Amino acid sequence: MLDYNQDLHTQLTQAHEAVCRVSLQKDIEVKELQGNLDKAIRLNAPADIFRHSLKTLLEHRADSPIHASSCQTSRPSGHFSFTCDAARPLDVRDPFARVRTRSTRADVDINNTLFILNGNVVRVPPSWLTSHPGGNLAILRHVGRDATDEVDAFHSDETLQKMKGSVVGRVELGEDGWVPFVPPIANGWVRRMGRDGKMEWYNEARPLKSTEDSDTSPASQILLKKAQAGAEETQTGPMLAQLQPTPNKLSPKTEKMHSDAYKELHKRVIDAGLYKTRFITGYGPEFVRYTLLALVSAVCYYKGWLVASALFLGLFWQQLTFFAHDLGHVGVTHDWTLDRLISIFVADLIGGMSIGWWVNNHNVHHCKSLSVSPLNDYDNERMRLKWSLTIPLTTPTFSTSPSLPSPPSSSTPSGPPITSHKLSYIVLSLTRFNLYANSYGYLAKTAFEPKRFRGGRWWWWTEVLCLGLFFAWFGAVLKGCGSWPNILTYLLVSHVAASPVHVQIVLSHFSRSTADFGPVESFFARQLRTTVDVICSPHIEFIHGGLHLQVTHHLFPRLPRHNLHEASLIVKEFAKERGLEYADGIMMWSRI
Numbered sequence: 001m002l003d004y005n006q007d008l009h010t011q012l013t014q015a016h017e018a019v020c021r022v023s024l025q026k027d028i029e030v031k032e033l034q035g036n037l038d039k040a041i042r043l044n045a046p047a048d049i050f051r052h053s054l055k056t057l058l059e060h061r062a063d064s065p066i067h068a069s070s071c072q073t074s075r076p077s078g079h080f081s082f083t084c085d086a087a088r089p090l091d092v093r094d095p096f097a098r099v100r101t102r103s104t105r106a107d108v109d110i111n112n113t114l115f116i117l118n119g120n121v122v123r124v125p126p127s128w129l130t131s132h133p134g135g136n137l138a139i140l141r142h143v144g145r146d147a148t149d150e151v152d153a154f155h156s157d158e159t160l161q162k163m164k165g166s167v168v169g170r171v172e173l174g175e176d177g178w179v180p181f182v183p184p185i186a187n188g189w190v191r192r193m194g195r196d197g198k199m200e201w202y203n204e205a206r207p208l209k210s211t212e213d214s215d216t217s218p219a220s221q222i223l224l225k226k227a228q229a230g231a232e233e234t235q236t237g238p239m240l241a242q243l244q245p246t247p248n249k250l251s252p253k254t255e256k257m258h259s260d261a262y263k264e265l266h267k268r269v270i271d272a273g274l275y276k277t278r279f280i281t282g283y284g285p286e287f288v289r290y291t292l293l294a295l296v297s298a299v300c301y302y303k304g305w306l307v308a309s310a311l312f313l314g315l316f317w318q319q320l321t322f323f324a325h326d327l328g329h330v331g332v333t334h335d336w337t338l339d340r341l342i343s344i345f346v347a348d349l350i351g352g353m354s355i356g357w358w359v360n361n362h363n364v365h366h367c368k369s370l371s372v373s374p375l376n377d378y379d380n381e382r383m384r385l386k387w388s389l390t391i392p393l394t395t396p397t398f399s400t401s402p403s404l405p406s407p408p409s410s411s412t413p414s415g416p417p418i419t420s421h422k423l424s425y426i427v428l429s430l431t432r433f434n435l436y437a438n439s440y441g442y443l444a445k446t447a448f449e450p451k452r453f454r455g456g457r458w459w460w461w462t463e464v465l466c467l468g469l470f471f472a473w474f475g476a477v478l479k480g481c482g483s484w485p486n487i488l489t490y491l492l493v494s495h496v497a498a499s500p501v502h503v504q505i506v507l508s509h510f511s512r513s514t515a516d517f518g519p520v521e522s523f524f525a526r527q528l529r530t531t532v533d534v535i536c537s538p539h540i541e542f543i544h545g546g547l548h549l550q551v552t553h554h555l556f557p558r559l560p561r562h563n564l565h566e567a568s569l570i571v572k573e574f575a576k577e578r579g580l581e582y583a584d585g586i587m588m589w590s591r592i
């Protein structure tokens with residue numbers, strides 16, 4: 001991007017060079033127009049004349065990937081950019097009509113899903129949207145944004161290498177980095193197949209209100225209300241104006257600094273060798289624990305000690321949750337197929353839940369602030385996070401450790417008022433039933449979706465098969481309890497015993513800010529602002545499976561859980577060096 005506040009001559013020269021790059025290909029006529037531009041530059045022409053020349057040049061090039069129908073300074077920040085005519089609906093999933101691309105490939109066109117990665121424009125192949133292992137929402141939430149930090153955090157080196165094949169252009173980043181667009185999906189816009197068999201825009205939800213321009217908060221959350229069926233469409237696609245981030249108090253410069261800091265921190269974690277899974281010393285003791293819990297539960301069952309058996313089954317499930325979590329993050333063998341197969345065995349067959357559902361929803365929560373607004377029904381509907389049910393009811397309050405540094409005022413406002421209520425524990429103790437409902441709903445919904453990832457829909461069928469097996473074995477266990485009161489007791493005790501993980505996860509997120517600061521906020525700042533570690537006695541740390549170090553987990557989701565402790569020390573030290581907040585102070589057990 002060119003900074004319009006700089007010396008006009010420099011800007012014009014730079015812009016001219018950029019235009020020459022665009023028109024490098026073949027056109028002879030453009031030479032004449034370029035001549036005009038040259039003249040405008042030499043004469044230090046007013047910006048209007050320059051813009052006119054530029055516009056003509058771009059329009060003249062029928063094959064220009066820019067398709068600019070007008071050329072304007074669209075940013076109040078003074079950035080000079082090429083944009084589509086704002087009066088015309090932006091018929092693109094790609095809001096990058098303004099991108100000056102050096103692409104030599106012909107497929108940079110409208111209706112693409114594009115994001116920025118290290119200054120490169122990456123086009124997500126359409127087939128990836130339906131088969132992306134991290135779910136389609138994670139990608140759609142980053143359209144039009146610089147997703148470098150997120151993409152580095154979420155992908156293996158192998159995948160990052162492969163992504164290079166999807167690079168279709170380059171953008172020049174200013175001092176403050178890329179000025180992001182609001183992804184269309186954040187305004188409720190999605191693409192779907194039209195009646196004529198062509199893809200078209202569809203407005204699934206309408207913005208209710210935006211908290212822009214608040215003097216007290218930098219939040220720029222857009223609340224969405226699901227569109228009523230049959231509601232009249234006034235637009236055929238998102239307008240450019242809707243894709244501009246609402247002004248807020250975040251400084252792009254500070255966010256850029258955070259982003260640079262994250263890159264440095266990530267390098268430290270990689271250099272410390274923490275991405276290597278410790279199979280023996282890490283998972284070894286866990287497997288012993290899983291086996292013991294399962295065995296004790298089985299022995300108790302055969303002895304007729306049903307409550308004890310249910311209790312140990314619940315504890316077994318609680319522990320397995322952490323293993324399923326690692327697998328869902330491709331964090332065990334780091335091979336997607338292998339990790340997915342094992343996770344289906346663990347989550348679906350033993351636990352009765354769909355790992356596919358978990359992955360799709362879980363990954364979004366790593367990418368955005370969680371919405372707690374009951375008004376935001378669209379978001380809840382889409383994300384169907386396990387806590388969407390529980391949070392509007394109540395959220396417990398928790399104390400933070402006295403050592404917690406006070407948050408920097410500009411980037412860490414407190415979350416919504418939190419009320420303490422014992423009811424929240426009761427609701428959370430039954431959360432597992434909500435997870436079943438969400439899981440099966442997801443599998444039903446995706447039954448007919450094309451999923452081609454790694455050679456087919458085998459994972460969907462494997463999940464369905466394993467869930468069938470779960471119902472068979474757990475149904476037999478319940479049946480063996482004899483009477484209805486026994487069955488009910490077994491069901492409740494086993495499910496309640498597996499619930500501390502839900503309290504822990506809700507705490508780690510909802511006792512922090514849930515405000516959405518929009519696409520300007522960096523990945524690093526958002527994770528530090530929205531998560532907190534649970535502190536507990538070292539003797540019971542195993543109950544939390546290492547995920548009590550939630551801040552570090554959010555910063556490096558693919559890091560093997562057993563290395564989180566070491567990584568968290570690095571992160572804390574780094575945060576201290578930089579004067580950033582690392583929230584490590586939630587007490588859990590003292591409250592229950």
Ligand code: HEM
Pocket residue numbers: 115122123124125128132133134135138139142147150151154155156157159160162163166328329330336363364366367557558
């Ligand atoms: C061409 C673009 C992309 C490709 C080819 C791609 C591919 C993949 C692959 C293969 C994985 C499995 C993990 C691995 O093997 O690395 C994955 C996971 C994931 N991707 Fe992407 N991805 C793309 C873009 C994105 C974008 C833009 C985002 C948004 C930030 C994203 C978010 C995620 C997430 C959240 C996961 C799950 C990571 C985890 O479980 O810890 N991906 N992606």
